[in-house]
Amino acid sequence: MSSRRSRSRQSASSGISDDQIIELVSxxxxxxPELRHRRSDKVSASKVLQETCNYIRSLHRxxxxxxxxLSELLATSDTAQAAIIRNLLx
Amino acid sequence: MMSSLVANPVASSDRSRxxxxxxxxKAQVQSRAQExxxxxxxxxxxxxxQQIYSSKLVQALSQVRLGDMAAPPRGRAVREAADRAxxxxxxxxxxxxxxxxxxxxxxxxxxxxxxxxxASAMAALTGSSRSKKPRVSVHRxxxxxxxxxxxxxxxxxxxxxxxRKEPLPVILDxxxxxxxxxxxxxxxxxxxxxxxxxxxxxxxxxxELPPSG
Numbered sequence: 001m002s003s004r005r006s007r008s009r010q011s012a013s014s015g016i017s018d019d020q021i022i023e024l025v026s027x028x029x030x031x032x033p034e035l036r037h038r039r040s041d042k043v044s045a046s047k048v049l050q051e052t053c054n055y056i057r058s059l060h061r062x063x064x065x066x067x068x069x070l071s072e073l074l075a076t077s078d079t080a081q082a083a084i085i086r087n088l089l090x
Numbered sequence: 091m092m093s094s095l096v097a098n099p100v101a102s103s104d105r106s107r108x109x110x111x112x113x114x115x116k117a118q119v120q121s122r123a124q125e126x127x128x129x130x131x132x133x134x135x136x137x138x139x140q141q142i143y144s145s146k147l148v149q150a151l152s153q154v155r156l157g158d159m160a161a162p163p164r165g166r167a168v169r170e171a172a173d174r175a176x177x178x179x180x181x182x183x184x185x186x187x188x189x190x191x192x193x194x195x196x197x198x199x200x201x202x203x204x205x206x207x208x209a210s211a212m213a214a215l216t217g218s219s220r221s222k223k224p225r226v227s228v229h230r231x232x233x234x235x236x237x238x239x240x241x242x243x244x245x246x247x248x249x250x251x252x253x254r255k256e257p258l259p260v261i262l263d264x265x266x267x268x269x270x271x272x273x274x275x276x277x278x279x280x281x282x283x284x285x286x287x288x289x290x291x292x293x294x295x296x297x298e299l300p301p302s303g
Contacts, residue, residue, distance in 0.1 A: 016259055020259060021258065021259060021262070024259055024262035024263060024266070025262060027129070027262075027266055028262055028265060028266050028269075031131075031266060031269050031270060032269075045239055046236070046238050046239050046242060049239065049242035049243060049245075049246055050242055052246055052265055052269070053242065053245050053246050053249055055269065056246075056249045056250070056265070056268070056269060056272070057249065059269070059272040059273065059275075059276060060249075060272070062276050063169060063172065063173075063272065063275055063276060063279065064165065064169055066172075066276065066279040066280060066283060067165045067166070067168035067169035067172060067279070068164075068165040068168075069283050070151070070168050070279060070282060070283055070286070071159075071161075071164035071165045071167065071168040072161075072164075073283060073286040073287055074151060074168070074286065075159070075164060
C-alpha cells in the first residue's frame with residue numbers, strides 16, 4: 001500500500017475496489033432525474049454515465065439560457081434593480 | 091481505512107495520539123463524502139447555501155457593467171460570473187471549482203503558484219493536485235473496462251471542469267458534486283430572474299426561492 005503522504009487519496013487508486021466504483025455510480029444515479037427511481041442493479045454503469053453526460057449538458061444549457069435572460073433583465077434596468085435585489089437578499 | 095493522511099503504522103502504540111489523529115481524520119474524511127452520514131454534495135440543497143450563492147451572484151453581476159456591453163458578450167459575462175460565484179461557493183474543495191477559478195487567471199505563472207499553494211493546503215483533503223498524477227488504469231476495473239464505458243467516462247471527464255485526465259473514481263465523485271452545484275445554480279438564477287422580471291408579488295422576500303429537494 002502506498003504510504004506517500006501526497007497521495008493520500010490517489011494511493012487508494014491502486015486499491016480501489018469495484019464496490020467503491022459501484023457505490024460512486026449508484027450515488028450518481030440518485031442524482032439523475034431519469035434514473036433515480038430505478039433499482040441500481042437494473043441500471044448499467046454505462047447508462048448512468050450516459051445520463052450523467054446528458055444531464056450535465058442540459059444543465060449547462062439551462063444556465064446559459066438563464067444567463068441570457070438575466071443579462072437582458074439586468075442591462076435594461078441597469079444597476080438600480082440590482083441594488084434592490086441586493087438589499088432583498090442580504 | 092484508505093484515508094491515511096499520515097501513514098504511520100508504528101505510531102499506533104500511543105492510543106491517545108491515535109484517537110486524536112482519528113478525530114482529525116474523521117473531520118477531513120467527512121468533507122470527502124466517503125463515510126459521512128451526510129454526503130458533501132448535499133450542502134448544495136440547503137437554502138442557506140442557495141442564499142449565500144444568490145447574494146454572491148448579485149454582487150458579481152452588479153459589478154459587471156452590463157449596460158455597456160453588446161448583447162452577445164453579455165450573456166457570456168453573466169454565465170462566467172455565475173460560474174465563478176459557484177466555484178467560490180464550493181470553497182475550493184473540488185477539482186471542478188478550482189479549475190473554474192484558475193482558468194480565469196491567464197498568466198500561467200500565477201496558475202502554477204495557485205496550484206502549489208492549493209496543493210499544500212488541499213493536500214490533506216484531496217491528495218495530490220499536481221498535474222502529473224499517475225494515471226489510474228481503468229483497465230483494472232472488472233466490468234467497467236468496456237470500451238463503451240471508457241468512452242463515456244472520457245466524455246464525462248471533459249464535461250466536468252478540471253477532470254480531463256482524472257481517473258474514473260475521481261470523475262464520478264466530481265461529477266456528483268458538480269451536478270448538485272449546477273442544480274443549485276439553476277434554482278438560484280431562476281429565482282433571480284423571476285424577481286427581476288417582476289413575476290412574483292412585490293412583497294416577495296427571499297422565502298420566495300423555490301423549496302429545494
